[in-house]
Amino acid sequence: MDEDIKKPVALTTGSNFNGDTPKSFSGFIIPPLQPTDKICAVFPSVNDKTAIHLAALSELIELAQHPSEFPKLQAACIAPHTAVVKTKEGVHAHDSMNILWVDVDSGDKFLDELETKLTQLGITSAIIHSTSTSMRVNDKTNQLNGKKWRILIPLLSPIECVKWVALQIKLADKFDGDKSATRVHQILFAPNNPPINDDRETRHYECRVIYGEPLDASDLPFELITVPAPPAPAPLDIALPTKKAPAKLPEGQIDVIEAYNCQHHIELELFQRGDHKSGNKLLYAHSTSGIPGIIIDHEANKMFSNHESDPLCDGHQHGPFDVMKSRLGYENREAIIHASEACKVDPSDPNSKTIKEYNLANKLSQEVTDAFSKALSCEAGYGVTDKQSVLQKATNQSALQKLTNLSATNRIDEMLKNLSKDICVVDGMALDGQITLFYAKPNTGKTLFLMRFIIDGIRNKNISGADVIYLNADDHYKGLLTKSKLAEKFGFLMISPAEAGVTTDYILTILDELAVSEEAAGMIIIIDTLKKFTDLMNKAVQKDFYALLRRLVAKNATVIIAGHANKKLDDDGKLIYEGTADTMNDVDCAYAMYVLEQTDNETIVEFRQEKSRGDVVARVSYGYRKRAGDSYRDLMDSVYKVDDNQAEKLRTTSEEQSLLKKHEHQTIFLQQILEKQELNQSQVLSAYDDNKSISNSAHHRLVNQFSKSSLKAALGELEGVILTVRHNYNGNNEKLFSIKGAYIDPPAPPKR
Numbered sequence: 001m002d003e004d005i006k007k008p009v010a011l012t013t014g015s016n017f018n019g020d021t022p023k024s025f026s027g028f029i030i031p032p033l034q035p036t037d038k039i040c041a042v043f044p045s046v047n048d049k050t051a052i053h054l055a056a057l058s059e060l061i062e063l064a065q066h067p068s069e070f071p072k073l074q075a076a077c078i079a080p081h082t083a084v085v086k087t088k089e090g091v092h093a094h095d096s097m098n099i100l101w102v103d104v105d106s107g108d109k110f111l112d113e114l115e116t117k118l119t120q121l122g123i124t125s126a127i128i129h130s131t132s133t134s135m136r137v138n139d140k141t142n143q144l145n146g147k148k149w150r151i152l153i154p155l156l157s158p159i160e161c162v163k164w165v166a167l168q169i170k171l172a173d174k175f176d177g178d179k180s181a182t183r184v185h186q187i188l189f190a191p192n193n194p195p196i197n198d199d200r201e202t203r204h205y206e207c208r209v210i211y212g213e214p215l216d217a218s219d220l221p222f223e224l225i226t227v228p229a230p231p232a233p234a235p236l237d238i239a240l241p242t243k244k245a246p247a248k249l250p251e252g253q254i255d256v257i258e259a260y261n262c263q264h265h266i267e268l269e270l271f272q273r274g275d276h277k278s279g280n281k282l283l284y285a286h287s288t289s290g291i292p293g294i295i296i297d298h299e300a301n302k303m304f305s306n307h308e309s310d311p312l313c314d315g316h317q318h319g320p321f322d323v324m325k326s327r328l329g330y331e332n333r334e335a336i337i338h339a340s341e342a343c344k345v346d347p348s349d350p351n352s353k354t355i356k357e358y359n360l361a362n363k364l365s366q367e368v369t370d371a372f373s374k375a376l377s378c379e380a381g382y383g384v385t386d387k388q389s390v391l392q393k394a395t396n397q398s399a400l401q402k403l404t405n406l407s408a409t410n411r412i413d414e415m416l417k418n419l420s421k422d423i424c425v426v427d428g429m430a431l432d433g434q435i436t437l438f439y440a441k442p443n444t445g446k447t448l449f450l451m452r453f454i455i456d457g458i459r460n461k462n463i464s465g466a467d468v469i470y471l472n473a474d475d476h477y478k479g480l481l482t483k484s485k486l487a488e489k490f491g492f493l494m495i496s497p498a499e500a501g502v503t504t505d506y507i508l509t510i511l512d513e514l515a516v517s518e519e520a521a522g523m524i525i526i527i528d529t530l531k532k533f534t535d536l537m538n539k540a541v542q543k544d545f546y547a548l549l550r551r552l553v554a555k556n557a558t559v560i561i562a563g564h565a566n567k568k569l570d571d572d573g574k575l576i577y578e579g580t581a582d583t584m585n586d587v588d589c590a591y592a593m594y595v596l597e598q599t600d601n602e603t604i605v606e607f608r609q610e611k612s613r614g615d616v617v618a619r620v621s622y623g624y625r626k627r628a629g630d631s632y633r634d635l636m637d638s639v640y641k642v643d644d645n646q647a648e649k650l651r652t653t654s655e656e657q658s659l660l661k662k663h664e665h666q667t668i669f670l671q672q673i674l675e676k677q678e679l680n681q682s683q684v685l686s687a688y689d690d691n692k693s694i695s696n697s698a699h700h701r702l703v704n705q706f707s708k709s710s711l712k713a714a715l716g717e718l719e720g721v722i723l724t725v726r727h728n729y730n731g732n733n734e735k736l737f738s739i740k741g742a743y744i745d746p747p748a749p750p751k752r
Contacts, residue, residue, distance in 0.1 A: 039098040039154055041084055043077040043187060051084040057154050057214075064129045064152075064207045067191035072132050075192040081158075081184075088185040097164035100153040100215070101188065102177040103131065108146030111208045118151070121174065124212030127152040129191045135204035137197075144200050150188065151175070156214040166274065167217065173286055182329065197568065253359050257321045260339035263347050264320035266301050270294065273327035284310045332505040333541065425463055425524055425558050426453040428617040429591060429607060433556050435549050437530075437584075439563035439577055440593035444605060446562045447475070447528055449593075449622060451483065452639045454526065458490045465491025468524045472496045473504055473532035474562075482632045497532075504533045512548055520555035528562040536579030546586040553588075565592065573658040588613045596650040601626055604642055604650060621647035656721045665705040666714035667722060671739055672702075678726065678736040681715060 040060060041051035055063070055078070068075055079086060080101055083094035104114065114128050134148040159167075161184045168182045193205035267282070274285030281292035284307040293306035302317040311326050312318050325335035340356035353361070430436035430453075440446050454470070457463040470487060472480060472494055480496050487494035497504050514520050527533055534545040549559050563583065565575040575592045577584060584590060590611040597604045604623040609616060621642035626635055642650075660667055673679065673687045688711055691703045715737060719725050726736045 038082050041079040041082055041086075042190070043079070043086065045074060046077050046187065046189070047073075048077075049086060051079065051086075054082050054084075060152065060154075061127060061209050064127045064191045064209065067129070067193050067205055067207070069193050069195065071194050072189065072192070075132065075194070076190040077187045078190050079187045080152075080164075086185050086187050088183075091184045092161055095161050096158040097161060097184065098155055098158050100155065100164070100167055100171055100217075102151050102168075102171045102175045102181055104149040104151065104175050104177055105131075105133075106146075106176060109149065110147070111149075111206060114149060114151065115208065115210060117175065118153075118210065123153055123215055124210065125154055125214045126210045127154075127207070128210070129207040130193075130205050132189060132192050132194050135202035137201055144202075147204070147206075154214045156216040159217045163217065169274065169285075253362065254345065254355050256336050256340045256343070256355055256359075259343040259355050260321045260324070261301065261319040263343050264324070266303050266320050266323065267296060269320045269323040269327070270303060273323065286310075331535070332503050336505070424616070425457060426450075426560065427456065428620060429609075430558070430560055430589065431614045431616060432558050433553060434588035434613065435546075435553060435559045435561065435586070437561045437563055437587045437590040438593060438607070439565050439575070439590070440605070441565050441567060441575070441595075444593050444595055445603060445624060446593065447472075447483075448624060448636060449605070449639065450526060450528065450560065450562060451486065452636050454492070454524075455486065455490050455636070458492070463524060467522050468492035468526070470494045470526045470528065471507060471533070472528050473498070474529040479632070486633065486636075508533065508545070508548060511552065515548060515551035515555060515557075518555070520552055520557045523552075523557040524560070525552065525557060526560045526562070530561050530563040530583070531578070536583075539580055539582055542580065542582045542586075546582070549586075561587070569658065571662075573655065573662060584611060587611065589616055594654070596621065596647065596654045604647075606647060606651060619647070621650070659717055659721055663706075663710070663714040663718060665702060666711050667718065669702055669706075669711070670714070670718070670723065670737075674723075674737060674739045678738045680728070680734045680736055681712070684715065684737065685712065 037056055038054035039057055040055050042053040042055050043051050060078070079091075080099035081091060081094060081097050083091050083096075085091070111128060115126075118124075118126055128149055128151050131148045131150050133145055136145055137143070138145050153171075165182050165184065172178065172181050191205075191207065193203065196203055267277075270282055275282045275294060276285070276292075277283075278292040280296075282294035282296065282303075283290070283292040284294060284305065286309050287293070287307050288309065289307075294310075295304045295306075296302075297304070297317065300317065300319075302319050303312070303323065304317050305313040307313050312322060321335065321339060324330075324339070325332070328335070328338065330338060337356070340359065341354055343355045344352040345355065345358050346352040424430060425432055426436070438446055438450065451470075454463075454468055458465045458468070470483075470492060472483060473496065475483065475496065477499070480494070480499055484494045495507070497507055511525070514523070530536065535541040552559060564578040566578050568576065570576050575594065577592075588611075589609070591607045592610055594606045594608060595603060596606050602623060602625050604621060606619060606621040607617075609618045621644075623640055623642050624635060625638040630638075669688070670684070673684065679687070685708060688703055688708055692708075715723070720740070722740050724738050724740045726738070728734050728736050
């Protein structure tokens with residue numbers, strides 16, 4: 001196997017993929033799979049968009065038997081096809097899948113159990129390996145995971161995407177596997193056993209290769225896919241709707257969901273997800289009872305499901321859009337994009353624009369019209385009631401004239417007026433007209449502090465309650481009621497998408513409308529929390545989200561975001577933001593919230609500035625007190641600002657505790673070897689080597705818990721914490737280390 005496949009990081013330095021366009025496998029006979037046939041694409045990392053290597057089955061086996069040992073995000077990835085891209089469109093165009101796969105993340109199963117299950121399904125060729133999170137601490141629950149596995153099943157010959165998805169659904173169902181396995185564009189981390197990050201974690205990797213005949217998906221005798229084919233729609237006498245697009249939304253936009261429901265038949269949508277006709281009802285594809293329970297309302301073009309296993313069994317009727325969204329596993333935004341591409345303004349016209357093309361063109365046209373209308377009316381000194389004449393005049397101008405009219409220099413007076421309130425919305429930390437992020441670990445008090453800061457601003461008349469919109473998407477019902485009462489008292493809006501019966505995407509749509517209106521100026525929008533409104537790991541989705549926030553800020557609105565930090569700190573004891581770096585790049589100001597001290601009755605939190613564009617404080621600390629029987633209002637009223645000197649002492653103590661926790665084993669070792677003596681660095685490291693090499697040494701088990709380089713780092717970081725350092729001026733000015741506060745025998749006087 002190629003050396004660059006064994007070491008995924010090195011894949012970025014070269015490529016042995018020749019760049020040829022992969023064959024289309026439709027329309028001719030495929031020869032049986034050979035060990036040297038290329039069956040999967042290899043990507044240097046999860047963030048790379050293009051594959052640089054096509055691997056054969058023999059290489060995949062070698063990679064499983066000799067996994068890489070890199071941090072997860074540095075490990076290579078593979079795709080179950082030979083398309084060199086990982087976009088959904090590119091994989092569908094390639095339409096040739098070579099590997100079935102499933103992730104078994106629950107049950108703490110053993111290899112023998114998985115092999116037995118495969119054998120029962122008639123699968124005689126597979127690669128099973130543990131994944132990078134197997135026996136690792138879960139970041140969300142802080143609990144130790146059990147064994148986690150990935151099963152790779154090579155196919156004798158490539159199959160189309162549609163058939164591959166059907167097989168993946170069945171395979172995931174049989175193993176109770178991850179449903180993301182049904183996405184054709186999903187890529188997988190290659191076999192990898194990353195270093196451990198927690199004392200509770202176990203360095204775990206197991207692999208088993210089952211050698212046999214690759215699965216022939218063209219002739220499946222095994223139980224995995226013994227289901228009848230979906231009935232053809234023709235006998236049902238169903239005519240596909242050809243209704244035109246529904247009424248337009250404000251300013252010429254077409255309602256995508258309504259258009260999809262108008263142009264797609266509910267039964268055809270259900271057939272596409274594998275449901276079957278049985279009399280006047282349909283049977284859900286994954287039903288275990290075998291009793292049909294889906295009722296169709298043909299007049300309304302909707303369905304009602306009584307299958308408990310059906311994700312659409314919630315007591316409501318659902319249209320084609322809901323079925324499509326559930327079938328493809330999309331979030332609402334992904335489903336809307338898909339629907340906008342699948343619908344036409346006039347489906348009876350083969351040359352009609354799609355809804356997506358129409359909405360984008362119309363929105364762009366509207367924005368250009370409004371911009372030119374404003375610029376030209378100022379230039380010509382007339383009103384803008386006749387948009388058509390204004391647009392006609394703009395159309396007749398040269399490109400340079402159009403750009404000149406759009407220049408911000410034409411609107412300096414308006415911009416100065418918008419910035420006339422240059423104040424801190426949150427005292428000392430969040431400037432008016434900026435995007436400010438506050439992030440912390442769970443239960444630090446983000447919402448509590450933001451509520452208090454906003455109410456203080458209203459009390460002090462720095463801001464008006466009528467300008468505040470608090471988007472609360474991270475609260476339970478009782479908590480929402482309490483905060484809503486406070487919002488009512490101080491005159492601001494408290495909006496919970498769940499309580500209002502709408503999605504966060506719908507809220508973002510309204511904010512988009514606000515961003516193009518004059519009402520946005522001076523508004524203060526709090527987003528609590530960020531992960532409820534955007535996908536923290538999807539850069540494309542975040543790009544659209546922050547573009548919306550920028551449009552709001554351009555109208556002199558202020559946006560304050562509450563975000564989460566990972567439970568673990570980085571190597572330097574600092575908080576790690578939960579999400580991609582895009583958030584830090586796109587906000588104007590960011591504060592990390594550190595708990596300096598926490599008891600049963602009191603919590604003190606320090607706000608540390610990590611990014612700023614303006615005159616804001618670098619550090620400030622606040623505390624709050626909690627007593628038995630206190631209400632949320634009592635808790636909020638207890639918030640107080642901490643004296644700088646007290647905060648500095650608490651910060652020092654907190655940092656020392658973090659260092660002691662980071663170097664826990666090194667601290668014990670140093671306390672033992674430096675008991676009543678001073679040693680220089682070389683002597684400390686030599687003591688480490690001695691105890692490492694002697695298996696019956698008293699410290700042998702201890703020194704196996706840390707590396708020599710980490711001990712060297714601990715000597716520097718623990719100075720003044722547990723270590724006292726003295727310079728040996730009689731020698732070579734070397735540092736002599738001793739335990740802080742311990743009695744050391746004075747050095748013997750020099751010999752005469």
